[in-house]
Amino acid sequence: MADDGRRAASADDRYREIVAAFLGLPGVTQEGRGFGSSALRVGGRIFAMLSSRGDFVVKLPRGASTSWSRRGKAIASTPAGAA
Numbered sequence: 001m002a003d004d005g006r007r008a009a010s011a012d013d014r015y016r017e018i019v020a021a022f023l024g025l026p027g028v029t030q031e032g033r034g035f036g037s038s039a040l041r042v043g044g045r046i047f048a049m050l051s052s053r054g055d056f057v058v059k060l061p062r063g064a065s066t067s068w069s070r071r072g073k074a075i076a077s078t079p080a081g082a083a
Helices: 011-022 062-070
Strands: 028-031 038-042 045-050 056-058
Touching: 011 038, 011 045, 011 056
Parallel strands: none
Antiparallel strands: 028 038, 038 045, 045 056
């Protein structure tokens, strides 16, 4: 349960909400091949996806991701090969 009494959303639920909100906007596509096989892209770049482990992943600006991580609301991650 979430703190406010609502059922915690699954990764799939969260991803579906993002797809419903963004798919259809100019430049947003949903593609599926290999890494990020269920991924939303804008300009060809992934901004939200379900990982191969079933995690809901979103790309955030560095400052936002650091802030969310410190508050325990997100887990920071760096893609392999990224500097």
